[in-house]
Amino acid sequence: MIADIGYLSLLIAFGLAVYSAVSAWYGHRKNDLRWVESARNATILTFPLVILACGTLVISLVRSDFSLEYVWRVSSRDMPTYLKITALWGGQAGSLLFWNFLLAAFTAAAMARKWDQQRQLMPYALVVASITQIFFLGISAFIENPFIRLESVPVNGNGLNPLLRHPGMIIHPPMLYLGFTGFTIPYAFAMAALISGKLDDAWIRTTRRWTLVAWLFLSLGLILGGRWAYDVLGWGGYWAWDPVENASLMPWLSGTAFLHSVMIQEKRNMFKMWNMFLVVLTYCLVILGTFIVRSGVISSVHSFAQSAIGPFFFGFIGIMLVFSTYWIIRRKDDLRSKNHLLSFLSREAAFLYNNFLILAILAIVFLFTYYPIFSELFTGEKGFVGPTVYEQALAPLFAVLVLLMGVAPLTMWYRTSLKRLEMGVRWPAAATAVFVLVLFAFGIRSWGALVGFGIVGFSAILTLLEFWKGTHARMRKGEPLWTAFSNLLARNRRRYGGYWIHLGVIVMGFGIIGVEIFQQDTQMRLQAGASLQMGNYEMVFQGARRYEGPDDLLITEAAVDVYENGRFIKTITPRIEFYTRTGQTMTIPKARSTITEDFYVLMVNWEPTSANAATFRVFLNPLINWVWAGSIIFIIGTLIAAWPNPIDEKATQIIRRPVSAHATD
Amino acid sequence: MAGTSWTNDGEILLEQPTTNRTKFIVGGVLLLAAIVYLVVNAMSGNTQLYKTVNEFYAEKDRLVGRDLRVAGWVIGDSIQYTQIDDQNSILEFDIVDDLQNPGQRLHIVAYNEPKPDLLQHQAQALVEGRADENGVFVANEGGLMLKCPTRYEELEAPTASN
Numbered sequence: 001m002i003a004d005i006g007y008l009s010l011l012i013a014f015g016l017a018v019y020s021a022v023s024a025w026y027g028h029r030k031n032d033l034r035w036v037e038s039a040r041n042a043t044i045l046t047f048p049l050v051i052l053a054c055g056t057l058v059i060s061l062v063r064s065d066f067s068l069e070y071v072w073r074v075s076s077r078d079m080p081t082y083l084k085i086t087a088l089w090g091g092q093a094g095s096l097l098f099w100n101f102l103l104a105a106f107t108a109a110a111m112a113r114k115w116d117q118q119r120q121l122m123p124y125a126l127v128v129a130s131i132t133q134i135f136f137l138g139i140s141a142f143i144e145n146p147f148i149r150l151e152s153v154p155v156n157g158n159g160l161n162p163l164l165r166h167p168g169m170i171i172h173p174p175m176l177y178l179g180f181t182g183f184t185i186p187y188a189f190a191m192a193a194l195i196s197g198k199l200d201d202a203w204i205r206t207t208r209r210w211t212l213v214a215w216l217f218l219s220l221g222l223i224l225g226g227r228w229a230y231d232v233l234g235w236g237g238y239w240a241w242d243p244v245e246n247a248s249l250m251p252w253l254s255g256t257a258f259l260h261s262v263m264i265q266e267k268r269n270m271f272k273m274w275n276m277f278l279v280v281l282t283y284c285l286v287i288l289g290t291f292i293v294r295s296g297v298i299s300s301v302h303s304f305a306q307s308a309i310g311p312f313f314f315g316f317i318g319i320m321l322v323f324s325t326y327w328i329i330r331r332k333d334d335l336r337s338k339n340h341l342l343s344f345l346s347r348e349a350a351f352l353y354n355n356f357l358i359l360a361i362l363a364i365v366f367l368f369t370y371y372p373i374f375s376e377l378f379t380g381e382k383g384f385v386g387p388t389v390y391e392q393a394l395a396p397l398f399a400v401l402v403l404l405m406g407v408a409p410l411t412m413w414y415r416t417s418l419k420r421l422e423m424g425v426r427w428p429a430a431a432t433a434v435f436v437l438v439l440f441a442f443g444i445r446s447w448g449a450l451v452g453f454g455i456v457g458f459s460a461i462l463t464l465l466e467f468w469k470g471t472h473a474r475m476r477k478g479e480p481l482w483t484a485f486s487n488l489l490a491r492n493r494r495r496y497g498g499y500w501i502h503l504g505v506i507v508m509g510f511g512i513i514g515v516e517i518f519q520q521d522t523q524m525r526l527q528a529g530a531s532l533q534m535g536n537y538e539m540v541f542q543g544a545r546r547y548e549g550p551d552d553l554l555i556t557e558a559a560v561d562v563y564e565n566g567r568f569i570k571t572i573t574p575r576i577e578f579y580t581r582t583g584q585t586m587t588i589p590k591a592r593s594t595i596t597e598d599f600y601v602l603m604v605n606w607e608p609t610s611a612n613a614a615t616f617r618v619f620l621n622p623l624i625n626w627v628w629a630g631s632i633i634f635i636i637g638t639l640i641a642a643w644p645n646p647i648d649e650k651a652t653q654i655i656r657r658p659v660s661a662h663a664t665d
Numbered sequence: 666m667a668g669t670s671w672t673n674d675g676e677i678l679l680e681q682p683t684t685n686r687t688k689f690i691v692g693g694v695l696l697l698a699a700i701v702y703l704v705v706n707a708m709s710g711n712t713q714l715y716k717t718v719n720e721f722y723a724e725k726d727r728l729v730g731r732d733l734r735v736a737g738w739v740i741g742d743s744i745q746y747t748q749i750d751d752q753n754s755i756l757e758f759d760i761v762d763d764l765q766n767p768g769q770r771l772h773i774v775a776y777n778e779p780k781p782d783l784l785q786h787q788a789q790a791l792v793e794g795r796a797d798e799n800g801v802f803v804a805n806e807g808g809l810m811l812k813c814p815t816r817y818e819e820l821e822a823p824t825a826s827n
Contacts, residue, residue, distance in 0.1 A: 344692075356696065360700050363700075367704070372715050382716070383712045383714055383715060384715040385711070386734075386793065389707045392706070393706075393707035393708070523777050524752060525751040525752075525754075526751070583785060584782070584785065586782050602779065604779030604780065605746060605748060605779070615748060615754065615779075
């Protein structure tokens with residue numbers, strides 16, 4: 001009964017999205033603002049309707065109403081309530097409904113907030129956002145309907161896969177989806193600028209924070225996914241270049257390129273067409289990513305045609321691509337810049353190199369991810385590219401990118417003299433040389449590691465110097481150290497937030513190089529009392545016990561004493577959890593975790609019959625925690641850059657008001 | 666706008682676009698060439714052929730000994746984990762193309778690999794490795810990947826109605 005209300009509101013929301021697209025277009029054509037206003041109200045109204053649809057599904061999940069197929073699929077009676085609620089995005093149909101919820105939220109917020117500031121862009125932005133809504137609401141209402149009923153009501157449901165019952169996995173999909181849906185707003189405004197011909201940077205200023213927020217969530221989604229893999233999947237890694245991971249990485253990359261190149265448009269009024277291209281690309285990658293993540297088509301051998309939603313997604317991406325390209329070509333003369341690049345040593349040139357590198361990385365990831373399809377197309381045989389190929393091809397590009405990240409802030413707009421650059425890098429380069437020599441003296445012989453650490457170290461010094469220079473300049477005006485530093489961040493949020501993000505990437509860089517090059521692992525069976533040595537660590541297996549946990553859980557827990565350099569550190573308890581009803585096993589690793597490394601232990605097998613013996617897989621992951629620390633720094637930097645600045649906000653509103661008043665009469 | 670300050674370097678501006686353009690094109694081509702080199706170099710000899718079980722048997726003679734990635738569904742009761750001694754273990758299981766209509770089975774063997782949590786009946790397995798003449802497929806180190814059936818929803822639902 002309650003589910004019928006949900007489905008009905010989903011249908012009405014779909015109808016409203018159609019109405020909104022048509023009436024916004026019509027109203028703008030006829031120059032009748034009442035139609036446009038009405039379209040806006042319709043779009044805002046989709047939000048409460050989708051909330052209602054999601055709400056009824058959540059209620060059905062919590063009440064274990066197994067007459068709904070979706071509820072049967074993803075939940076069971078014995079699941080705790082919070083898991084029943086989060087099962088909303090535990091399966092395909094629910095995820096898409098949740099996607100719709102986020103999309104409606106973003107769209108409604110954008111239309112409610114920016115209405116008075118951007119009157120001319122609004123009708124078109126409404127049309128484009130509504131078309132996106134029509135597509136996703138249509139998929140939810142007619143193809144992947146979460147409200148489908150079962151003929152006979154099962155007694156109990158399937159339950160959520162235990163692997164997905166990790167906090168990282170519960171927050172990870174919503175973060176990713178927030179990022180994905182968020183990029184719809186910049187796209188809608190970019191298209192509105194193209195169609196209306198208002199190609200000044202109003203659309204960029206309007207959508208700057210949206211882009212940054214979408215990008216923030218996408219970053220969080222990627223990081224949480226990595227952390228989940230490390231904690232749960234137990235192969236000692238965090239990133240495997242899996243098609244599903246790449247599908248979220250690609251829009252993140254093009255979004256990163258856009259966030260950088262937008263600054264050239266703002267400062268120098270160049271690269272307008274390029275920015276349009278990046279927004280369109282990001283949007284299409286988001287739609288493609290949603291499809292890949294949801295359907296798993298690339299990783300499975302099933303062809304695209306066999307997936308029920310495949311043709312719709314490809315059709316939609318195709319239409320949006322043609323539509324966007326048409327408008328970019330039609331406005332190409334207006335997008336052409338009158339300004340030229342004056343020097344290859346300038347801030348704008350540095351941004352250009354940045355974009356080139358990021359797009360090259362993106363192109364390679366794209367080629368490798370879809371290699372099964374390309375190779376089948378050209379050779380008739382499906383091929384596959386594994387992680388080592390990605391790493392080999394991409395490592396040099398990432399290295400140059402990190403180098404550029406350090407050097408670029410030294411450049412000036414328009415042109416920079418070589419001499420000035422030399423002065424800026426002289427001492428940092430010398431310090432880096434000393435750093436590399438010290439690493440060598442400590443026994444690091446892998447030249448990949450020496451070069452890698454050298455580059456990351458060099459950029460670290462340069463980035464820290466930027467903070468120091470800025471703070472020092474303020475201190476000379478009489479501000480104490482801490483005030484100078486916090487004022488520096490507060491007054492130039494975008495710039496220093498950006499450098500802060502760079503610092504996060506650099507710290508992650510140290511971690512990634514450490515794990516990639518110096519990871520060790522082994523697998524061994526130990527009798528109770530026996531020990532295993534790895535690096536500075538020794539582990540002694542004290543024995544295992546089996547006991548019943550909550551619900552249907554059977555837990556086998558090992559007690560392992562960890563010694564570092566012969567000194568007892570602590571006892572860790574890696575476990576095997578067995579869900580008796582579904583027959584699903586979960587191997588829970590435990591680690592001795594320090595700033596320099598993780599000693600990461602998995603119990604992979606236990607033989608209660610043959611004495612007390614267990615098989616362990618052990619990893620030594622150097623600098624792994626730098627990856628997580630870097631992630632946190634990265635997110636803080638993004639928050640600094642995206643934090644609303646009350647002074648700015650007021651100023652733009654004061655300037656904007658008369659313009660919009662003029663535009664609407 | 667800032668037009669006046671621009672025309673001050675008017676001469677440079679007039680000259681620059683042409684020289685810049687050649688530089689730009691030459692530089693761009695060189696960079697592209699470098700990237701193509703990176704890709705080709707990384708890929709050469711490192712790609713695998715991607716096969717289903719039936720595709721593998723159809724061309725078994727040609728495919729034996731080559732780097733492959735096979736995909737299939739796991740038969741639950743074929744899974745076997747044997748600890749030979751302290752250093753060595755064997756994990757074995759069979760995969761098929763279609764669980765409802767299992768045709769030929771491909772026998773997978775993995776040495777010294779832990780039994781993945783997702784390795785269970787109806788899971789989808791992706792295995793990197795090579796096949797020997799007897800049709801036994803030996804997985805590479807770290808070459809076992811499993812997708813859980815519930816996540817991608819390949820389970821058969823009890824009769825659904827609209």
